[in-house]
Amino acid sequence: MTATRRLISPRRWAPPPAPADRGRTRVTGRFVVDRRIATGGHGPEDVIFDERGGLLTGLGDGSVVRIDPATGARTVLGNTGGRPLGLEPSADGGVLVCDHDRGLLRMSADGSVEVLVDTVEDRPLTFASNVVEGPGGTVWFTVSTRRWDLEHHLGDFLEHSCTGLLVRRDRDGAVTVLRDDLKFANGLVLAPDASHLLVAETSGYRVSRYRLTGPNAGGMEPFVDNLPGLPDNMSLGRDGLVWVSLVAPRNALLDRLLPLPGFLRLLVWNLPEAIRPEATPIAWVMAFDLDGRLVHDLRADDGSYAFVTSVAEHDGTLVAGSVRQDDIVVLAHTPSAG
Template sequence: MPNTQVRSVKSTEGVNRAQRSQRKIMRRFVLSLLMLLLLGVIVFLLVPSPIEPAQWSVPTAPSLQEPGPWQNNNKLSSAQLVTDAPQSPEFITFDKEGQLYTGDSDGKIYKIAFDAEGNPQKAQVFADTKGTPNGLKFDFYGNLIVTDIQKGLLSINPSGSIEVLADQVDGKPIYLANELDIAKDGSIYFSDTSNYGRVTFSEIAENKPHGRLLKYDPMTKQTTVLLEGLYFANGVALSSEEDYVLVAESYHYQLTRYWLKGPKKGTSDIFASNLAGFPDNITRDEQGRFWVGIFTTRISFVDQMHRNPWLAGTMAKLPESLLSGASAPAKHGLVAEFSPLGELTGSWHDPIGSLYGVTTAVNHNGYLYIGTAPGGSQGVHRVLLAK
């Protein structure tokens, strides 16, 4: 055989040996990687969960497609932007002159006036709590009463001066003051959402009640606990007769009623259950109807966790940063309307998702004003109500 052919055969054999060697190295690398991943999974499963989830047989969510009060529509799809100065206007209220007030997650509280034709003017900063103002309502004296999730229950006078009314109850901190309503006698009813002190996926997965309904008496300056054991206590609203107060339990899709007068005084029951999503804030209009912002429609994965404590406990081991998407609001705007008897009389939707993450709906002067929270669309919106 000529030398050139011998060299060619040897060269080919060398290339083949090199390729086989590379494939062996690659197989060993892949096998090692798989073993490492398998070991990681085993360790992850063996590590104890930071929570002990409670099982809950979650009722099937109401259908948004079938005929009924939850059925899809486009009533919110034509929403008009009022102002985008507050990016996350959690709650909305109005003063006696009809000016709109709302807070933002950076601590600022904005005031928006309207011209003679009802057009919104440029938003002005009214006050800055240096916290996170959520609920807002004016008292009889013109002070803006605020529930701030970082600062507690606050009072802001017309000049913008801030006073802390309550940040403790029974010698313990008010962990997460959220929403409020004020009675004719000046009593302030407000929610302390959770002793977790923050919104966390672990609390959803754990499925245990950590919230409270509180009352502040302006005469004695004392705060008392009315209800404990609430599943993420949120929106608060008094009935028109002030014989009961409602509090939203977001994580159990229900509105709970606490009786203030009558034979049931001091007791509680369920006002509305199995809502089509996570109820947030509650407002009452002049007709006595309640409007409930639904932050997000039901999340099937969350309902599955409630039915399967092992799955919930396993998910709680993951870093919060990886779980934020699991509880993000669906891009579907939703508001529910209830009668004073707890009957769902209608729902308002934006299935397009231009307006979503709804926290508040306020029926005022011919419009339904909509607020949102971080994770949802930004700014205050409004929809013209049918006459």
């Protein structure tokens, strides 16, 4: 998956019209950077809090670090030997890691790394994206795409491959694919009562709910549909809200091309990289209650930060990370809606 000109196989899709709000009518506050926290590296793609209020993130050099958000003190927990993306503190004191190159891993407190899943249905696992753990040791994780890698992920957006996976790993190691048709599966949240999962489908502009219990177990339904931006990583805050990072606004050209014959997207894909459509640099996070109602919509386009790929809240402290930045940022406050 390293060739920049790998052929795409476009699939037609008619996205819903983008919400009329393309400006600031729904914004409930500004994305205001209060301070920056150095990570010691580049690309804190996913940022989460552990139970003690420490920050965990993975960096482009493969390291997984814990940072004290108050002092900035940094501890390197270990190195995956790949590219860590989504993280989840594990009940055993370690950290579950979705590594783009190596699959689903567990990093122990001593820094050693155990590979939990590196093949799915007899195919090498690449682009594992995000992970959550249930109270009984069951683990669920997403795979963004079976056809593209992180460097060339735009190919999946133009192709609209719908090859994202939602996968369950049982405590005994059994692996089950729950869904294999997701639109660039990304962020993942387990409901507090473990009744359902919330899955960000980045190229579907939506967050979907996958039922784990009840009469509709195994079914999927919209949680938040037709978002004005591209949802990335998500987290459940101590405030009871589902925080969603939006890496960029929807691209009007892509929305126009998706329903049309695929050769038009082939033309775009074959343009020199320097003149391909580029995502608008904006810093953007949203928060929803567990019924899918919007509570916060925080944006900034002043260049202070951009391309937010993760957001997390802990006892009133709101932080964000980005695969394109070096630092994690702490937001000044969490404004109320209205």
